[in-house]
Amino acid sequence: MKHLLSALGAAAMLAAAPAGAAESINLMLNWTPTADHSPIYFAKAKGWYSQAGLDVNIEAGKGSAVSAQRVGSGGADLGISDLATSMQARGKGANITAVMVIYANSPQGFYWLKSSGIKGPKDFVGKKVGNPPGDAARIMWPAFAKKVGIDPASVNFVNISPPAKVAALKSKSVDIISDFYNEHDLKAREFGADLGFQPWREIGVNPYGNSIIVNNAFLQANKERVAKFTSITQRAYEACVKDFNPCLQALTAAVSGLNPDNQRDQWERIKTLMRDDTTALGAFDPARVKADYELVSSLIGVDKAFDPATMFTNDFLDKKLKMPAK
Numbered sequence: 001m002k003h004l005l006s007a008l009g010a011a012a013m014l015a016a017a018p019a020g021a022a023e024s025i026n027l028m029l030n031w032t033p034t035a036d037h038s039p040i041y042f043a044k045a046k047g048w049y050s051q052a053g054l055d056v057n058i059e060a061g062k063g064s065a066v067s068a069q070r071v072g073s074g075g076a077d078l079g080i081s082d083l084a085t086s087m088q089a090r091g092k093g094a095n096i097t098a099v100m101v102i103y104a105n106s107p108q109g110f111y112w113l114k115s116s117g118i119k120g121p122k123d124f125v126g127k128k129v130g131n132p133p134g135d136a137a138r139i140m141w142p143a144f145a146k147k148v149g150i151d152p153a154s155v156n157f158v159n160i161s162p163p164a165k166v167a168a169l170k171s172k173s174v175d176i177i178s179d180f181y182n183e184h185d186l187k188a189r190e191f192g193a194d195l196g197f198q199p200w201r202e203i204g205v206n207p208y209g210n211s212i213i214v215n216n217a218f219l220q221a222n223k224e225r226v227a228k229f230t231s232i233t234q235r236a237y238e239a240c241v242k243d244f245n246p247c248l249q250a251l252t253a254a255v256s257g258l259n260p261d262n263q264r265d266q267w268e269r270i271k272t273l274m275r276d277d278t279t280a281l282g283a284f285d286p287a288r289v290k291a292d293y294e295l296v297s298s299l300i301g302v303d304k305a306f307d308p309a310t311m312f313t314n315d316f317l318d319k320k321l322k323m324p325a326k
Contacts, residue, residue: 025054035248040056042246064210083289096215098214102209120196122149130158208292212230
């Protein structure tokens with residue numbers, strides 16, 4: 001309770017607007033709300049944003065690419081998008097900057113059935129991969145393919161929605177599915193020992209994952225508003241790492257149809273993805289951002305080159321907040 005009160009106190013101290021004069025923030029998620037978004041719903045339910053004079057509106061997303069494009073065009077003030085995907089969008093003219101990283105490690109992974117004869121990524125050639133068209137995995141696929149030594153054009157992508165992935169793999173309408181590590185337990189229970197899995201981070205493709213991005217024009221005109229939102233959100237993630245129960249309650253109260261046990265399993269995986277012992281919680285390492293940019297530029301391509309140091313800022317984060325060791 002102590003950490004929740006301190007975070008609430010910090011949020012209240014940030015408040016600059018008087019009661020009744022809340023300033024709006026429109027946030028577009030990367031997908032539909034799940035455990036990784038629970039800290040945002042927790043902060044909203046606890047009144048941390050409103051006490052800081054912010055009226056936060058949350059919109060479900062349709063993939064990192066869509067979110068990056070929407071924020072980049074000014075259709076949303078802030079959003080959540082995979083950083084590598086955001087870099088590609090930035091190269092195409094999206095006017096965005098990342099202000100906090102949620103996944104310090106790539107959540108991307110490929111799943112298949114061992115009984116299909118697939119032993120690993122080398123066997124993906126000629127196979128069908130089930131994946132939503134706006135998903136970061138499809139955009140980043142050339143980097144994965146080149147890393148494992150296969151032609152990026154050697155697989156056939158099949159458009160399926162995220163909820164249909166497990167059913168598609170089970171029915172064998174696709175040979176492989178991409179998914180975030182968050183959902184690993186669901187597939188492990190469904191397929192047991194027949195499940196094949198290749199996390200991207202274990203083959204050397206480990207760019208920063210989901211990050212909070214902001215439209216640059218909005219940032220320049222509303223720096224204090226962005227600072228409040230980012231600081232409160234960072235502290236909300238810290239609070240949820242320490243005690244997920246109130247965060248789960250806030251999420252399931254706001255979003256219908258979620259299985260609490262599944263969301264709890266997801267959160268345990270998410271904590272692994274969030275962990276980075278070298279930086280503050282949510283902070284970017286400039287060297288890693290540069291390496292991610294070079295990976296995207298060399299293996300996928302950036303339409304218009306830019307300085308990766310301009311892709312992010314840590315200015316709105318409390319450097320003293322760290323992820324626990326376990």
